[in-house]
Amino acid sequence: MKIALLGYGRMGKIIEQLALDRGHTITLKADSKTEHLGFGDADVAIDFSLPHTAVKNIKSAIDANVPVVSGTTGWLDNYNDIVDHCTSKNGAFLYASNFSLGVNIFFEVNRVLAQLMGKQNDYQPSIEEIHHTQKLDAPSGTAITLAEAIIENSDYSNWTLDPNSKDLHIEAKRIEGVPGTHSIIYDSEVDSIEIKHTAHNRNGFALGAIVAAEWIHDKKGVFSMKDVLNIG
Template structure:
């Protein structure tokens, strides 16, 4: 399979290494300064760019009839626009806030725990996320997905980085050098605490998941998620 890398930073290079190891070819390596893309020899595009270029990258792939998956965060205020653009152009698109296979299982565990906790009183919910200091957005897209999973199943209405109101989940975003990604959800009461936690040891899990998603989405049409790739939820 021929893969276009839209974004060639550390994640792009990690994806390249795994793709080559799985006998794929890299047809394009684009950076934020790349002005135009040649998708003529591309089967799937993988976008791990920056928030300011993600939307144009995704639409360029859709225009070329190339399935595109994106793990870039920080641009989701335009998500619905991209979805409508993909549908109107009969394209193929998959977005994930985190491509790690373990994290996507963690998302489902988070939802199940939130359903159980919604039935009991006296617990406050907090999310802590820790990432490397080069991460541009805060909170992480993964933390937002976790918060949304809790909101779907409880009386919480939103999340905040500040002091929370009674119907808000507080997300604490920490930036520490060389931390690939740690996410912990804690339910605190006066008598005990319940926590679930996912710790990434390297970027390899994110890169592997992205390549697996690219393998899965080739030749498909429509809007997908990692739940479709992994057949979970």
């Protein structure tokens, strides 16, 4: 499979190496300074760029009839616009706040726990996420996805970074060298319930993106990792 990399930072370089190990070819390595995205005969594009370039990158791939998977976070105010654009062009698009296969299983565990805890008013849910200091957005897209599942099954209407708000609290920490840790805590006066996912390195994120690219390259439509993993 011929892959166009949209974003050639730390994640892009890991994706490149793992893709080559799996027998794929990299036909484009675009960074923030790349003015023209020449997709050529690429079979699929993988976007791990920056929030301010992601929308342009994704639309360019769709316009070139190249299926695209995106793991860039911080641009989701434009998500519906991308979905509409993909549909109008009969393209293929998959977004994931986190491509790690383990995290996507964790999403499902969180959803089931949220359903079980939704009516347990004695428990106060909260989320903690820890990432490396180079991560630009806070909270992480993964934390937001986790929060959305809790909100859907509770009386909360929104999440917040403000610990004094009555909305669902997300605590975002930035610590050097941490690939990504997410914890869900339900706390009461008598006990606490906690589930946690800890990434040991970035390889899981990169591998999941490549698996998603392998899955979507011959499809049309808007998808998620649930489709890739056939879960939920």
